[in-house]
Amino acid sequence: MKRAGAILLLAFGMNLAYADPSRLSTPSDAKWKQECGSCHDAYPPRLLSADNWRRLMSSLDKHFGANAELDARDNKKILDFLERNAGSGERYSSSTLRISDTPWFIHDHRVINKKEWTNPEVRSRSNCSACHGRVILGD
Ligand code: HEC
Numbered sequence: 554m555k556r557a558g559a560i561l562l563l564a565f566g567m568n569l570a571y572a573d574p575s576r577l578s579t580p581s582d583a584k585w586k587q588e589c590g591s592c593h594d595a596y597p598p599r600l601l602s603a604d605n606w607r608r609l610m611s612s613l614d615k616h617f618g619a620n621a622e623l624d625a626r627d628n629k630k631i632l633d634f635l636e637r638n639a640g641s642g643e644r645y646s647s648s649t650l651r652i653s654d655t656p657w658f659i660h661d662h663r664v665i666n667k668k669e670w671t672n673p674e675v676r677s678r679s680n681c682s683a684c685h686g687r688v689i690l691g692d
């Protein structure tokens with residue numbers, strides 16, 4: 554997986570070392586990983602603010618066009634984990650609740666042009682592992 558990410562970044566003419574996010578160590582939680590990693594990458598909690606996580610977890614029935622509703626117990630357990638490990642400051646906050654719309658994300662990805670975002674192997678900004686491999690997810 555790590556290799557595939559490296560190859561893709563090289564195809565963009567970028568230096569992988571430059572984009573190596575391995576210092577992003579990610580705390581884990583089995584329930585979170587299972588529920589929030591089933592449709593897409595399990596996004597590390599520190600990449601979004603606690604307030605954004607609270608809003609996201611309270612609207613899972615209308616989750617970016619999908620229904621990701623959980624029972625109340627699982628919801629609370631996962632929210633506790635996300636809040637405990639959330640990022641702090643404006644940099645980690647976005648009105649759309651998308652990590653890919655936060656100031657830190659936009660800043661750290663400013664070298665990427667439109668064509669690269671829509672590369673068929675990437676498809677979406679939300680598809681972190683297409684470029685970063687599993688490293689970004691703390692695996
Ligand atoms: C039923 C499928 C499904 C489940 C389960 C699910 N999601 Fe999502 N999620 C989506 C879809 C679809 C998108 C939009 C993806 C896109 O735009 O490419 C999304 C997007 C997101 C985004 C925004 C990504 C970005 O662009 O920055 C976050 C954050 C997120 N989900 C968090 C979670 C969390 C936390 C959980 C667990 C409680 C979860 N998701 C469970 C389907 C799901």
Ligand code: HEC
Nearest residue numbers: 567571572573574652661664669675677678679680681684
């Ligand atoms: C199109 C490929 C691509 C996608 C998709 C992508 N990234 Fe990145 N990311 C990069 C590149 C390239 C850099 C390095 C940019 C630079 O250093 O200027 C980067 C930088 C980063 C950094 C900073 C790295 C560091 O060492 O501090 C983080 C964190 C990060 N990305 C997380 C994510 C997350 C989380 C997602 C999904 C929500 C994501 N990225 C989606 C290509 C991508």
